[in-house]
Amino acid sequence: MKINKLYLVLFLLALVAPMVLYPVFLMKVLCFALFACAFNLLLGYVGLLSFGHAAFLGTGGYVTGAMMLHTGMGPEISILVGTVAAGVLGAVYGKLAVKREGIYFAMVTLALAQLAFFFYLQSPFTGGEDGMQGVPRGSLLGMIDLSDNTNMYYFVLAIFIFGFWVVHRTIHSPFGQILKAIRENEPRAVSLGYNVNDYKWVVFIISSALAGMAGSTKTLVFQLASLTDVHWHMSGEVVLMTLLGGMGTIFGPVVGAGVVVTIQNYLSGGELGNYIHIIMGFIFIVCVLAFRSGIVGELQKIMKKNFG
């Protein structure tokens, strides 16, 4: 009951937010929050560290961009196709990656994502270093003009809520319980008769499709798909967002994405732009050494201590 009220308050805040804050900034946060939620599904709930999630973000982005530019389909169809494309890539990559565990899993996903990076770098349709520019936002169902930032914001919010709901459903299903069992004690899950690799594979597909949905939406928001989205830096950023916000918590990635995007926006304008990677690196080090539960995780601990 308490948690439902929290959702309601957050929803109302999200509705009025564009009256206070710049809509494009909010949309950027929502896209990255969805990306981080998708990533957290793997790291936080199954204990799988994917270092290649940029590949899915970028695939969604490029496919949606190409659909909007060349097929004349609407934004809803384009995003759907982008999401499915990322899911298909996730099915292939996931099948390979779940063959290895732990650190190897991270290295395999990183290498596979680099494969995708070179593919997009060399393919003519992506525009190489320049990126895919001037992607139209189109109009929703042919009626609502999305070039208006406020309309676009509510569209992005709806997509985010859908993605968040998918993550929430997955975690709170019997399937999600098994995922947590795998995270806590994989040999025991195996001995209980669960085909662990299949479970990992399915959740990898869900996660990559949602990451692709985030990338598709992001392309429409910025009307641009570029190599930045498939670069390994992006894979690192989503790890940071999740770690900073609190992995294995439902709101952690959202908070983490908000903080990281805010820091980036703040720094990129000024002369401190050069320091972005240094600061990100330091946050990584501090999080791992001293702040491992992340912002939301620490808050939950405080709540439990004082009120639970």
Added chain:
Amino acid sequence: MATFFGINLFALSGQLLVGLINGSFYALLSLGLAIIFGLLKIINFAQGAMYMLGAFFAWMALNYMGINYWAALILVPIVIGCIAILIERFLVRPIAGEDHLYSLLLTFGIALVLQGLFTHLFGSSGLPYKIPAELTGGTKLPFMYLPNYRAWIIVISLVVCGSTWWVIEKTKLGAYLRAGTENPQLMQGFGINVPLITTLTFGFGVALAGFAGVLAAPVYSVSPDMGSNILIVVFAIVVIGGMGSIGGAILTGLLMGVIEGLTKYFYPEASATVIFLVMVIVLLIKPAGLFGKEA
């Protein structure tokens, strides 16, 4: 021009040479990773950054302090090894024994800081480093021209990799190391200072990356992202070879360099991706890696 069944031998051997040089760097870096992994069970994400640091230190030593290439080749790895020892002692050790993903993230953070720092200090365009006077010029072979410095890279890498292999597999010190890999508690029980060996191993593994960096400075331009680009390839190589064996890491590194070189000749479009594709094939056929033990 020498051709053989339509194959341009001159160009082919040139690409093979480039492949062998890349392979030498892959071998040095994956050897370092494998040594560290053996005892600490962690993957050092900062290995690429340390390689970059090696190249930059060589450049700084020459331009700020007038220390020449030959001295840098000895001094820089020592300095980098010492930095690594500090990192191990104060950052990695406190989280030893916890999930190894944390140490991966920690070293990733260190890599970001170093790369960001050097981008800030030197820009991202890259700095030139002259080939030492003793190794300029080249030798004309019947089918190709062999620049002396390139030959030197291959020879010295093989010597370093080979002697590291020899020390680990054939000496008493190496026996301690291998025993520590198998069962650190038992070895501690025999009165051997395992934490010390662990620290020194980390230092040595990272020093290898620094050494590779100095070696690379004259052939690649010295730039802040030189480390991250090569590291991802080396990760794929580590997955291909498996980290169970020291010799395996060296062989896989060299082999992948050669495969990359051959691809550059026969199908240049795929040269950037061929190693990742080999990794995919190995994952399908032998998931534990060519030299890996089945988990």
